[in-house]
Amino acid sequence: MSHSKQKSGSSPDPVQSVGSGVSSRIPGFYKLSVQDRVSMLSVRSGLPSAELALLGEGCLTVEQANHMVENVVGTYSLPLGLGLNFQINGRDYLVPMCVEEPSVIAAASNAARMVREGGGFVAEADPPLMIAQVQLYDVPDTERATQAILADKEALIVACNDAQPNLLRRGGGTRDIEVRTLERETEARPGMLVVHLIVDCCDAMGANLVNTVAEAVAPRLAELAGGCFGLRILSNLADRRCVRVRCRVPLDVLRSERFDGVAVRDGIVLASRFAELDPYRAATHNKGIMNGIDPVVLATGNDWRGVEAGAHAFAARSGVYRPLAIWRAGSDGLLHGQIELPMAIGTVGGTLRVHPGARLGLQILGVSSAQELGMVMASVGLASNLAALRALAAEGIQQGHMSLHARSVAVAAGASGELVDQVAAELSKLGDVRKERAEQILAQLRGSPTV
Numbered sequence: 001m002s003h004s005k006q007k008s009g010s011s012p013d014p015v016q017s018v019g020s021g022v023s024s025r026i027p028g029f030y031k032l033s034v035q036d037r038v039s040m041l042s043v044r045s046g047l048p049s050a051e052l053a054l055l056g057e058g059c060l061t062v063e064q065a066n067h068m069v070e071n072v073v074g075t076y077s078l079p080l081g082l083g084l085n086f087q088i089n090g091r092d093y094l095v096p097m098c099v100e101e102p103s104v105i106a107a108a109s110n111a112a113r114m115v116r117e118g119g120g121f122v123a124e125a126d127p128p129l130m131i132a133q134v135q136l137y138d139v140p141d142t143e144r145a146t147q148a149i150l151a152d153k154e155a156l157i158v159a160c161n162d163a164q165p166n167l168l169r170r171g172g173g174t175r176d177i178e179v180r181t182l183e184r185e186t187e188a189r190p191g192m193l194v195v196h197l198i199v200d201c202c203d204a205m206g207a208n209l210v211n212t213v214a215e216a217v218a219p220r221l222a223e224l225a226g227g228c229f230g231l232r233i234l235s236n237l238a239d240r241r242c243v244r245v246r247c248r249v250p251l252d253v254l255r256s257e258r259f260d261g262v263a264v265r266d267g268i269v270l271a272s273r274f275a276e277l278d279p280y281r282a283a284t285h286n287k288g289i290m291n292g293i294d295p296v297v298l299a300t301g302n303d304w305r306g307v308e309a310g311a312h313a314f315a316a317r318s319g320v321y322r323p324l325a326i327w328r329a330g331s332d333g334l335l336h337g338q339i340e341l342p343m344a345i346g347t348v349g350g351t352l353r354v355h356p357g358a359r360l361g362l363q364i365l366g367v368s369s370a371q372e373l374g375m376v377m378a379s380v381g382l383a384s385n386l387a388a389l390r391a392l393a394a395e396g397i398q399q400g401h402m403s404l405h406a407r408s409v410a411v412a413a414g415a416s417g418e419l420v421d422q423v424a425a426e427l428s429k430l431g432d433v434r435k436e437r438a439e440q441i442l443a444q445l446r447g448s449p450t451v
């Protein structure tokens with residue numbers, strides 16, 4: 001079996017999830033207590049409360065952490081929230097997001113609601129192909145070496161697959177071999193080649209898989225090239241494993257307090273053009289996209305450094321750093337957005353073997369393949385970008401940011417329970433979101449003298 005482009009997760013869910021027809025739209029979710037949200041999650045996902053109890057325990061014990069990395073002295077927690085309203089290829093998802101920045105989850109959920117009104121996200125994923133690189137140096141004749149390697153391709157692919165028999169059994173394996181000349185030989189010195197082994201990793205991220213394959217065949221490649229092998233390692237520019245997502249947003253949901261839908265749409269299109277023309281802006285635009293992607297990568301136990309490296313290298317693939325998502329006014333008058341980026345992530349192996357929180361994250365999401373997970377991540381990235389550009393193109397980012405920031409400041413000032421919202425509302429009304437002000441308001445609300 002070989003993996004093809006995937007448009008939606010069609011295989012049966014290993015766990016009960018919102019995929020079984022339950023809506024990810026939960027009006028008023030943010031107003032519930034944490035306990036009530038978890039109960040709601042249990043109902044929506046079909047996951048028993050006993051399993052979700054892990055959420056209240058930080059998802060990882062020190063004992064488990066000690067088996068993951070070295071020199072462990074403890075664990076370190078981050079908030080885990082749910083991205084709501086996501087509908088991707090006709091299916092609803094509750095999206096676990098692990099992030100420290102206020103407003104990221106609310107913004108992505110709001111944008112997902114707008115996209116939902118336009119029919120939801122439409123996503124497709126390349127097959128899960130990773131690239132392993134074998135560097136060949138001291139190559140006396142790069143042309144002849146390239147031909148020799150390509151002529152031996154079939155035998156080389158067999159050797160690659162012999163190194164990963166389990167992967168072959170799971171339907172994956174090495175699909176192709178490509179050779180790139182990095183430096184031609186001159187009279188003064190020999191040349192340098194790199195061989196790309198293109199490996200279908202199925203539902204694994206695949207770093208270990210492809211590194212093993214590269215190490216197994218490097219000596220034979222060097223022999224064929226008449227040179228030496230150097231590095232044997234995956235490429236994080238996983239551009240054979242891209243995900244593409246598009247969406248349409250109706251104008252009436254784009255409208256803000258002071259701007260109508262057309263003005264907001266045109267502002268977003270202008271913001272997109274800005275990012276397309278200026279790498280300084282493109283970096284911030286893409287940061288806003290990764291605001292949505294990284295929290296899902298983290299919540300599902302994936303390698304966010306790898307995803308970040310792949311995203312930014314892909315953004316710069318033309319030689320100029322460009323935005324990963326762009327926005328246009330469609331001929332139907334609606335706002336149209338699209339994103340494309342590599343998604344080197346997995347739903348099996350790696351951290352998932354040892355981190356119960358990562359396993360739970362995947363269960364909440366209920367995806368059945370790495371391709372499907374990549375489509376969810378890119379959709380959340382596109383939603384985050386939409387939310388940021390809408391705010392920037394209309395009232396500006398600070399208004400929304402500040403009201404959410406006010407909640408963190410209220411907590412930092414010592415508020416708890418209902419007082420958090422009361423203090424935050426007062427801070428926003430005053431337009432003064434400082435901790436000292438929050439402490440004064442808190443003292444007043446509690447009826448004690450001002451501190």
Ligand code: MEV
Nearest residue numbers: 284285287288388389397
């Ligand atoms: C802040 O975390 C992200 C933004 O700067 C993204 C953007 O400017 O597009 C708001």
